[in-house]
Amino acid sequence: xxxxxxxxxxxxxxxxxxxxxLTGIDLSVRQxxxxxxxxxxxxxxxxxxxxxxxxxRPTSGRVALRDRDISGLPERFLTxxxxxxxxxxxxxxxxxxxxxAIENVMIPAYPLGRGYASLRGRAHDxxxxxxxSGKADALTEWLSGGEAQRVAIARALxxxxxxxxxxxxxxxxxxxxxxxxxxxxxxxxREGRTLLITSHDPLVYDAGLVDHVVTMRDGRVLETN
Amino acid sequence: MLFQPAIMALILASVMATGMxxxxxxxxxxVLRRWDLSSGSxxxxxxxxxxxxxxxxxxxxxxxxxxxxILFVFNADRMATLFTGAMCAVGTxxxxxxxxxxxxxxIAVFFSAVAWLVLNHxxxxxxxxxxxxxxxxxxxxxxxxxxxxxLVQLAYFLGLRADVITSCCSTLFSGGSVTITDNSxxxxxHRLSLALLGGIPVVMLAGGLLILNSGRGxxxxxxxxxxxxxxxxxxxxxxxxxxxYELPQHHCPFCLLxxxxxxxxxxxxxxxxxxxxCGLGVGIASWAQRQPSLKTAAPAxxxxxxxxxxxxxxxxxxxxxxxxxxxxLILLEPVSWRLGWFS
Amino acid sequence: MTVWxxxxxxxxxxxxxxxxxxxGKNTGLFVVYTIIVFMLxxxxxxxxxxxxxxxxxxxxxxxxxxxxxxxxxxxxIPGDYxxxxxxxxGVTAAEGRLWGYLFDPAAAANYTLMVPRDGSVASGTVVxxxxxxxxxxxxxxxxxxxRGRDGKPVEFKVTDVLTRESALVSADLFLLSxxxxxxxxxxxxxxxxDLVVSVRNPREVRTVAEKIDAALPDxxxxxxxxxxxxxxxxxxxxxxxxxxxxxxxxLAFAILSWEKASGLSADEKREIGILKAVGWETSxxxxxxxxxxxxxxxxxxxxGYLLAFAHVFLFGARLFEPVLKGWxxxxxxxxxxxxxxxxxxxxxFFFTVVPYTASIVVPVWRVAVVDPDxxxx
Numbered sequence: 045x046x047x048x049x050x051x052x053x054x055x056x057x058x059x060x061x062x063x064x065x066l067t068g069i070d071l072s073v074r075q076x077x078x079x080x081x082x083x084x085x086x087x088x089x090x091x092x093x094x095x096x097x098x099x100x101r102p103t104s105g106r107v108a109l110r111d112r113d114i115s116g117l118p119e120r121f122l123t124x125x126x127x128x129x130x131x132x133x134x135x136x137x138x139x140x141x142x143x144x145a146i147e148n149v150m151i152p153a154y155p156l157g158r159g160y161a162s163l164r165g166r167a168h169d170x171x172x173x174x175x176x177s178g179k180a181d182a183l184t185e186w187l188s189g190g191e192a193q194r195v196a197i198a199r200a201l202x203x204x205x206x207x208x209x210x211x212x213x214x215x216x217x218x219x220x221x222x223x224x225x226x227x228x229x230x231x232x233x234r235e236g237r238t239l240l241i242t243s244h245d246p247l248v249y250d251a252g253l254v255d256h257v258v259t260m261r262d263g264r265v266l267e268t269n
Numbered sequence: 270m271l272f273q274p275a276i277m278a279l280i281l282a283s284v285m286a287t288g289m290x291x292x293x294x295x296x297x298x299x300v301l302r303r304w305d306l307s308s309g310s311x312x313x314x315x316x317x318x319x320x321x322x323x324x325x326x327x328x329x330x331x332x333x334x335x336x337x338x339i340l341f342v343f344n345a346d347r348m349a350t351l352f353t354g355a356m357c358a359v360g361t362x363x364x365x366x367x368x369x370x371x372x373x374x375x376i377a378v379f380f381s382a383v384a385w386l387v388l389n390h391x392x393x394x395x396x397x398x399x400x401x402x403x404x405x406x407x408x409x410x411x412x413x414x415x416x417x418x419x420l421v422q423l424a425y426f427l428g429l430r431a432d433v434i435t436s437c438c439s440t441l442f443s444g445g446s447v448t449i450t451d452n453s454x455x456x457x458x459h460r461l462s463l464a465l466l467g468g469i470p471v472v473m474l475a476g477g478l479l480i481l482n483s484g485r486g487x488x489x490x491x492x493x494x495x496x497x498x499x500x501x502x503x504x505x506x507x508x509x510x511x512x513x514y515e516l517p518q519h520h521c522p523f524c525l526l527x528x529x530x531x532x533x534x535x536x537x538x539x540x541x542x543x544x545x546x547c548g549l550g551v552g553i554a555s556w557a558q559r560q561p562s563l564k565t566a567a568p569a570x571x572x573x574x575x576x577x578x579x580x581x582x583x584x585x586x587x588x589x590x591x592x593x594x595x596x597x598l599i600l601l602e603p604v605s606w607r608l609g610w611f612s
Numbered sequence: 613m614t615v616w617x618x619x620x621x622x623x624x625x626x627x628x629x630x631x632x633x634x635x636g637k638n639t640g641l642f643v644v645y646t647i648i649v650f651m652l653x654x655x656x657x658x659x660x661x662x663x664x665x666x667x668x669x670x671x672x673x674x675x676x677x678x679x680x681x682x683x684x685x686x687x688x689i690p691g692d693y694x695x696x697x698x699x700x701x702g703v704t705a706a707e708g709r710l711w712g713y714l715f716d717p718a719a720a721a722n723y724t725l726m727v728p729r730d731g732s733v734a735s736g737t738v739v740x741x742x743x744x745x746x747x748x749x750x751x752x753x754x755x756x757x758x759r760g761r762d763g764k765p766v767e768f769k770v771t772d773v774l775t776r777e778s779a780l781v782s783a784d785l786f787l788l789s790x791x792x793x794x795x796x797x798x799x800x801x802x803x804x805x806d807l808v809v810s811v812r813n814p815r816e817v818r819t820v821a822e823k824i825d826a827a828l829p830d831x832x833x834x835x836x837x838x839x840x841x842x843x844x845x846x847x848x849x850x851x852x853x854x855x856x857x858x859x860x861x862x863l864a865f866a867i868l869s870w871e872k873a874s875g876l877s878a879d880e881k882r883e884i885g886i887l888k889a890v891g892w893e894t895s896x897x898x899x900x901x902x903x904x905x906x907x908x909x910x911x912x913x914x915x916g917y918l919l920a921f922a923h924v925f926l927f928g929a930r931l932f933e934p935v936l937k938g939w940x941x942x943x944x945x946x947x948x949x950x951x952x953x954x955x956x957x958x959x960x961f962f963f964t965v966v967p968y969t970a971s972i973v974v975p976v977w978r979v980a981v982v983d984p985d986x987x988x989x
Contacts, residue, residue, distance in 0.1 A: 057311040094985035099889065101309045116307045118317060120893055121396050127891035138886045141879070142633040152890040154626060157619035199890065272852025274656060275955060278962035285970050318981040321894050325902075325973060333966055340958050347955055351841050351848075 045075040051105035065091040067263040078239040080249040083260035089242045097209045098126035131200030133210040137192045139184045146180040149199045170198040190221040207238045214245045275344040276426050282337045283419040286330045290412045293323050297405040324389050331382035338375045358523035365428035374418040387550035395562035457507035465500040470586040477579040484568045487555020494548020501541050509589045512596035536588050544581025550574040627903040648865045649916025649964050657924045659851035661948035666843045675817050676809040677834040688803040696827045702816040708804030710793050719747045723786040727793050735789045738768040743783030745773045761798035866971040873975035888984035897980035909965045925950045
């Protein structure tokens with residue numbers, strides 16, 4: 045479904061502190077699978093995630109989504125694709141402060157101009173799916189870590205994306221909550237979605253549902269299995 | 270005269286608009302030289318990001334110039350009391366030879382800005398920015414136009430002097446003095462004007478339907494819109510104004526905007542300008558559809574703009590018809606008029 | 613179409629909630645913005661109101677004023693001049709006017725003395741303006757006396773005080789009968805201060821003026837329209853100068869808004885990054901920010917204008933008093949007639965909202981093009 049060929053990514057190009065985060069990645073992600081990217085910090089896994097998830101364009105190389113080359117697309121179209129295909133769950137959840145849980149869930153859909161009532165209904169359903177109905181109108185600041193993560197996942201799902209990307213999902217959670225997260229991940233997999241997770245938590249990359257583990261170091265792939 | 274508040278406001282608006290567009294020129298040149306969508310280099314990304322700034326600036330320029338056009342005419346009308354012989358905007362504009370050129374340039378700027386924005390909108394619909402070079406080349410043409418408008422307007426305002434005796438619209442727009450373009454318009458025979466007024470919505474509707482059905486003829490539509498604009502104005506000057514003022518010799522197109530006539534001029538001019546602007550947009554969108562990435566998107570834009578344009582022309586024609594019908598002036602006896610067509 | 617509408621509405625919703633969430637930062641800007649609008653609007657409303665008062669006052673006056681000039685100075689005009697003027701075609705009426713200035717040592721002020729044309733003031737009595745009443749502390753029924761031309765005192769009984777409403781033109785007015793005027797100033801019978809001529813058709817005013825000039829070469833003709841034009845010009849020019857001076861304030865405001873728009877807190881930067889990461893496009897973010905600013909602009913404009921309106925029309929432009937008072941002793945306390953002019957509102961808009969919007973365009977853009985992947989780091 046997603047295919048990367050010779051992808052490289054540089055920062056501060058042309059300047060003294062030029063830095064190549066990715067130095068030639070070839071990767072293939074099949075639909076409906078769970079892939080984990082693991083490696084030490086600075087290995088480029090976050091950068092790789094941003095490229096796969098259409099958050100950034102590669103400096104060179106090709107990215108194909110469902111056999112369509114998206115590496116040269118301008119931001120407008122990339123965003124459009126990202127909005128409908130990818131859902132992101134960030135490491136620090138990145139919920140907007142000062143807004144309620146349900147408002148946070150609805151935000152990614154605002155630019156799509158969906159009717160407010162139907163959007164709110166969908167957001168409610170998603171929160172209900174994660175047992176968060178009771179906290180729909182709670183402000184973000186009042187949510188616990190686990191609750192915030194569930195809201196973040198609901199937000200990622202509001203546009204019904206094919207691929208869900210999670211960056212270090214268990215880094216801030218205890219074992220019980222991590223297990224809960226893995227349960228949610230399993231449910232998503234059963235729904236037919238593709239999952240992409242970065243983690244250096246063995247609980248994650250040794251989990252049964254994982255189909256594919258990609259180890260990275262210094263901007264290149266070391267091994268995959 | 271320069272210290273008049275409205276004049277200062279207009280100069281300020283022109284300076285800002287010209288300044289902002291002029292500041293985009295170096296960027297436009299960079300785009301023309303270095304744009305390469307397939308490269309993911311940082312330089313390219315920077316260029317792409319910058320295009321958002323330019324399009325936002327141009328949107329603001331269009332809004333402010335549209336408002337400035339209205340303010341300019343409004344103010345010219347108000348200032349008429351300061352000049353001997355002036356009773357409406359025409360008098361104020363004739364005090365200095367740069368008066369009417371300023372008005373024409375302002376109208377030109379308005380239409381050019383609309384055209385650029387349509388071009389920009391259509392370009393953004395294509396996944397490979399197909400018209401980016403055309404767009405920024407057009408900017409290189411727009412900037413001098415804005416500069417010309419700024420300078421001519423400034424020259425006009427500097428030349429305004431209260432002691433110059435000017436002529437009022439009755440000498441300019443009446444049928445029988447020295448040939449000036451506006452004069453020949455005023456002496457247009459009424460039957461012809463009425464024919465034009467009736468013809469405009471019919472022709473534009475036909476053109477629009479052609480576009481809606483077959484997706485072709487967009488550029489033709491734009492040309493027709495331009496003609497409709499000119500004939501609409503001619504018809505207003507020669508006939509509709511006469512019916513509104515109920516004075517056979519009063520043809521002035523600016524007095525229609527005065528409060529004593531209910532500001533009916535706005536109901537005539539706003540639809541006409543909007544319809545023409547949309548018509549221009551249709552032409553641009555249609556021309557753009559030959560680009561492969563715009564094959565489906567551009568015709569959709571053209572269709573939408575054609576609908577707006579047709580509605581605008583229809584509104585203009587209906588308002589004109591209503592003004593003529595409700596007027597107490599009878600210029601053409603209905604029976605003889607009908608007979609006249611056949612004789 | 614509905615999609616577009618929904619989108620704008622939801623963005624507007626989000627923009628308003630954003631503004632409310634960051635009340636502290638936006639309040640300062642809002643207050644300054646309102647003050648700027650207030651200052652500019654006050655100046656414009658005040659000048660406009662005065663201009664209108666002048667126009668209204670002049671509207672009732674005759675179209676042509678004829679004065680006699682001797683050695684370039686204004687002199688008394690003989691009543692014989694009225695006959696040739698009345699003979700000119702188009703003249704509906706011509707009359708002599710008697711008016712002049714009197715210095716009152718008791719108040720150290722100049723009064724404008726005038727004989728009303730309808731002869732409504734009886735001999736021995738006067739009607740005074742509110743300014744005189746205040747400064748001499750006199751009212752109806754009191755006696756005022758002055759030194760006549762011949763050195764002997766002339767006494768007047770005050771029958772009425774002119775109302776405050778007309779104070780703009782009548783504060784220092786002193787109305788008396790023709791006989792008393794001539795006695796006080798020694799103006800002989802058959803002589804007037806100047807002549808006023810009414811002309812029926814406005815288009816003929818110039819021609820009539822030229823004919824009067826031809827018939828009476830030692831006179832100076834002043835047209836009411838010229839007076840009106842001069843007033844308009846002068847007030848325009850004065851208003852313009854004031855606005856230019858305020859331009860410094862507007863410039864400072866533009867710089868302030870640039871700074872505010874550029875200086876985003878880390879929180880705000882993070883918020884924009886999140887928005888972009890979850891699927892908002894650069895143009896969506898630009899639209900959001902412009903909507904926020906549009907809301908601030910609209911509210912500040914409305915509030916500033918309303919406050920200026922109250923300031924000028926309810927409180928008599930109290931803040932301008934020191935500037936306007938000048939060297940006039942009998943400064944009138946007046947209430948201006950409220951008047952809102954669309955041209956003025958539009959001009960005010962161009963002086964405030966347009967510079968503000970222009971100053972925030974670049975900062976807003978710079979904020980909106982933040983890379984979405986920055987939020988992952």
